[in-house]
Amino acid sequence: MTGANDVAACPVVAARPERWSPRAFTGEEISEDALATILEAARWDPIDASWNWCVLYARRSSPHWPVFLDLLSDFSESWTKQAGALLLVVSYPLDAATGTRTFDPAAAGPDLALQANLSGWQAQTLVGFDRGRASEALKIPEDYSIATAVAIGRHGLTSLLPLAVRKCPNNRRVLSEIAFEGGFPVQ
Numbered sequence: 001m002t003g004a005n006d007v008a009a010c011p012v013v014a015a016r017p018e019r020w021s022p023r024a025f026t027g028e029e030i031s032e033d034a035l036a037t038i039l040e041a042a043r044w045d046p047i048d049a050s051w052n053w054c055v056l057y058a059r060r061s062s063p064h065w066p067v068f069l070d071l072l073s074d075f076s077e078s079w080t081k082q083a084g085a086l087l088l089v090v091s092y093p094l095d096a097a098t099g100t101r102t103f104d105p106a107a108a109g110p111d112l113a114l115q116a117n118l119s120g121w122q123a124q125t126l127v128g129f130d131r132g133r134a135s136e137a138l139k140i141p142e143d144y145s146i147a148t149a150v151a152i153g154r155h156g157l158t159s160l161l162p163l164a165v166r167k168c169p170n171n172r173r174v175l176s177e178i179a180f181e182g183g184f185p186v187q
Contacts, residue, residue, distance in 0.1 A: 023079045023124060024161050025153030029061050030084030034119060038152065041115030045108035052092040053108070053147065056138055059085045067137055072149075076128030078162045083153035084121070088134060091145050109148070116152055124151045 039055060058064035060083065068086040069077060080086060089108075109125065116123040129149045134140065 024156040024158045025079070025082035025084070025122070025151070026156040027060070027082040028084055028154045030059055030121065030152060032059070034121070035059065035085055035152070037119055038112055038115045038121065038123070042108040042112035045111060054090050054092070055087050056090060056140075057085055057087040071129045071134045071137060072126070073128035073130075076126045076149075080124075080126065080151040082156060083124075083151035085152045087150040087152065088129075088138065089147045089150065090140055091147050109150075112150065120154065121152050122155050125149065126151060 035057070039057075042055070058068040065086070068088075069081060071088075072080060072086075113123040126149050131146050134146055135142075135144075140146065
């Protein structure tokens with residue numbers, strides 16, 4: 001679904017606005033090689049000094065698929081069940097030297113999405129999953145945190161999505177609402 005703010009306000013690499021979040025997938029299986037290519041692009045995040053994150057994943061034909069699907073909210077499951085793979089990006093414990101944990105996986109996200117797009121796939125991050133159940137089901141150590149979940153699949157027909165998902169608007173804010181020269185704007 002496109003919205004009023006889905007057009008780039010300034011000249012950017014064409015793949016950025018063309019890479020959109022479809023929420024509609026075909027159900028096609030993604031091969032290990034295709035997924036490895038997408039993950040390899042993410043591995044080259046610009047921070048790479050400590051590479052303080054990892055990816056847990058399930059491809060739709062794997063025995064792990066039902067476990068990953070069961071971690072999702074009803075809304076997320078309604079559209080991600082047709083994805084080719086589900087990923088959880090997990091941050092290692094807080095780095096005492098830098099005091100950071102989540103910038104690396106956040107920096108890797110655009111590379112993952114762009115490589116997926118260039119490879120004929122779409123990547124969609126989602127927040128509708130149960131972090132506590134995910135930690136337990138996937139045996140994630142207590143001092144690690146889940147940064148995000150990602151669904152990867154071939155773009156499908158939006159008309160096949162449940163109505164509630166089809167009508168979910170893209171509320172991407174305009175640039176003037178997210179970028180401020182100097183300091184934080186007065187409220």
